[in-house]
Amino acid sequence: MKKISIIGIVGIPASYGGFESLVENLTRFSSDDIDYQVYCSSKQLPTRLEHHNGATLKYIPLKANGIQSVAYDIVSIMHTLKTKPDVILVLGVSGAIIFPIFKLFSRSKIITNIDGLEWRREKWGKFARLFLKFSEYIAIKFSDVIITDNQALSDYVYSKYNLRSEVIAYGGDHAISVDELLEPTGTDYFLHDDEEFFLSICRIEPENNIHLILDSFTKTEKKIKFIGNWNSSEYGRALVEKYNHFSNIELINPIYDIKLLYQIRMSCSGYLHGHSAGGTNPSLVEAMHFGKPIYAFDCSFNRFTTEGQAFYFTDSDNLVQLLNDPQLKIYENSAAMQEIAERRYTWQIITSQYESLY
Secondary structure (H helix, E strand, O other): OEEEEEEOOOOOOOOOOHHHHHHHHHHHOOOOOEEEEEEEEOOOOOOOOOEEOOEEEEEEOOOOOOOHHHHHHHHHHHHHHHHOOOEEEEEOOOOHHHHHHHHHHOOOEEEEEOOOOHHHOOOOOHHHHHHHHHHHHHHHHHOOEEEEOOHHHHHHHHHHHOOOOEEOOOOOHHHOOOOOOOOOOOHHHHOOOOOOOEEEEOOOOHHHOHHHHHHHHOOOOOOEEEEOOHHHOHHHHHHHHHHOOOOOEEEEOOOOOHHHHHHHHHHOOEEEEOOOOOOOOHHHHHHHOOOOOEEEEOOHHHHHHOOOOOEEEOOHHHHHHHHHOOOOOHHHHHHHHHHHHHHHOOHHHHHHHHHHHO
16 A cells, blocks of 8 residues: 655645646545545635545645745645655645755655746746745755656756656546536526637636737627636736726636536637646646637647647737638647547546556
8 A cells, every 4th residue: 555645735625726636636536555645724625524535634724825835835744754655745846945854854755746837927026936946946856756747847847957757737527527416507697599709717817818818809709708716816807997898708707616617618619728837737628628629828838738739829919810710620629639638638547647656
């Protein structure tokens, strides 16, 4: 029996971001010879389960996000000195500063998924960026195995640190596995008969190019439904004020009803993905499973994820041309996205890849 401790997420059951979905599904599809212990934030989870998906849950009284994430990860890592797992799987580099000390006292193997290039994100100030860049260096120097979720990120690690990383992406098939769920609420409000619309779902942050996408739809009669946390930042609130009065632009607050999300995704004419930072983005691989055409911001991360077979845009006018071009091979794009998703981005595949590293 392999004992694996997972560190760096808010917790499970998953209701937050990509790493939470990863852990939810690693534990759900776990082999019988894997014993998981997952560290969770008691400050952010309304209910505290002792076990979930067969994993033991341990609670730390700190927040897993923001400035507290550093202390949260460090306390979680040091707690494993008591439980002595075979492997600690660390998601993100926030607490990596403790790795050199930890390795003096523990024989646990450290596997770190470094996430995207977090220090490049515009939301961080100068000090935070320097700290995250230093944390990345420490994580790569002191981990036994580094996981990157995209080949472009793996290429960066090799060129910067002369280190080969293991490339493991995310699954997305949970987004289409909704048959057993109850009927959604609010369907009539969000969907109308014969309505044609494009869709985008993401956190409302500058590096996700929301402003670029919305500006494009002011130059076309095409419709878009854009789902995100508009009220969580000044950037988001400014976008609402600027674009909410356009009749073809519908800005929708976060939706957590997975069956409603399923129906909206199935009803759209195409999916728009503006992310320019990070690696393989979970919302993109989820969208690929629906067999819809993907319009993605042109960067190496997105090209690797979609194997160069999506439609790519670089600016507002470029995206408008794509949206209005009757010659685009929509069917070929759609079929390619679904084929890639089923070949590379299912949780059975991802779980097997992680367990092979343990």
